[in-house]
Amino acid sequence: MTISHNHTNTSLESEANGHNGNLDHIPPEAIKGLSEESISCLRNLATYNAPPLADFGIVKQAAVLVALFQKDGDDQLHVLLTTRAKTMRRHPSQTALPGGKVDPEDPDVIFTARREAFEEVGLPLNHPSIYHLTVLEPVMTILPLNSHMKNHIIVTPVVCFISSPSIISTLIPNPDEVDAIFTHPLKGVLTGSLDLKDTESLVDIGGEWWPHEEEFHSTNDRIGSIGVYRMHRFRTTRSPIKGLTSDVLIQTSMIAYNSPTTYPRFASDQSPFSNLISGVVKDLPFHIDKSNNSGPVEWGGTEGERYRSSETWANA
Template identity: 70%
Template sequence: MTLTSQPDQTHSPVEVKSKTVDAMGSTGLGHIRPEALEGLSAESMMCLENFARYQTEPVADYGKVRQAAVLVALFQKEGDDKLHVLLTTRAKTLRRHPSQTALPGGKVDPEDPDVVHTARREAYEEVNLPLDHPDIHHLAILEPVMTILPLNALMRNHIIVTPVVCFISSPSLLEGLSPNPDEVDAIFTYPLKGCLTGTLNGEDAVGLSEAGEEWWPHEEEYHSTHDRIGATGGYRMHRFRTTRTPIKGLTSDVLVQTAMVAYGRSTSFDRYAPNQELFPVLIADIVRQLPEWLEKESLNAGSSKEVKVVEWGGTEGERYKCTETWATA
């Protein structure tokens, strides 16, 4: 559903950390008024309950690594029986990742009290999703992921991103959304389950971007992968076909993780490239090593005028130019 358009190898089964369920069988959704859950399918209720039971570790100290938060806003469409997620197409004028699919979100500002506020504030600024509304219900804070950089990119470009999940109980609320033209070209949605199965059915498979054209040049019908070598080693890029630009990169990493938590199982496809490290390991390594890298980058800044080519490595030893813009000096 387009809302507006303006100017594995799975290393292990999904780990869903559960909160204690009391003797009354509480699902953890007690903060949501009962009428807001009326009309939800059994599948959607299961997903919400899984989010409510999910529990992350206490917020870590990420040192000098930049931090951001994204909002995974879920809702059940009228006449449907599953959850969909709110997405945007980034403005063509943006310096980083123009015209790519994204979740509402951005960097954590010093004055933000927590990542929930960051994600909600950014969603308000980008698509006018209200900061405070009785039909928007917080569900969970998920395990952080991290941007995967190509070879030769400066290590300071790494960003740790925390997904914040909420449920919109009144889909009519989405009718009032509008894209901020400085940041967003369009607002659209995608079925969350598609990021678990790699397939689409029925109405979800209607109106997708044209196969063989710019937005979907891949042979696969709905889900494509590409293994590559980046600054932190092996990485499997996932791409999901949508009605606009594909879900890929960090956004796909967030939504694959979100779908696994929601449905309580692993993906139907191989999630990781061979020897790809899990995000908690990568994040710990970057947090530990970044101070040393920053010092080296500072020392080299005045001694070298060389502009390095930003490339990805191939699994057979080949190199190919990165299409993204990343600082090398």
């Protein structure tokens, strides 16, 4: 697939740099009909200034696109999600935001996120109804015990607003990467609950996609390769939002609604992502050429239990 880097980058840079911390880059007709809540969320995101991206050294890097829109007849923002193809080597059949690896020729993470969204679901690279909002602070994959440090990935979220929700209905999953396209209310990630109108078509409790007792939001604390971590899971109309995708959307929702989560976000003694990232960036050069044969790849429990991971990170 050939993409004109120069033309696309110019468009994205103008979006990224032209909003001056407010919604002036979005014409009035594009936000006409939005609820006051949605407009407030967009303004909070557009005025958010994350610290400049640091030098992540040799750690793998990726970018994901948090594409927000308000459905016709609705009054809150929803986010575009995918279920990864069953044939994917990593995280098959799991919920993801469009995104992927930062290629050396990518001019910035905004381009990476938009390119990947185009490749995965056909979201147009240049469209008058898609507006850049902000770039958020990076998060990082949390790996099981005995995983090789080289398999950590630092992921930078890029947030955009789609003013024409009809675009969503035109998206087509790339069968090599995506099994399904669906959406979820952003506020539901902040509150761990859903309005009655958003509970229609949710997957069954106790079924394949939601084998949990909780109605909308489930957590468990686990111990991975770099310490304790709280795994959040949110029930959807498809595969659950969990892991890194939940971490990104929790961060996005807190900024959008200018509010903390209504549930405890972190496990006791869980380190901030900024500290975890700094540690991996610093230590990876000393581990990159070392093998990792210290035992099975597994998660630790807070009560001392162990359970095998379905991923094979140590051998990647």
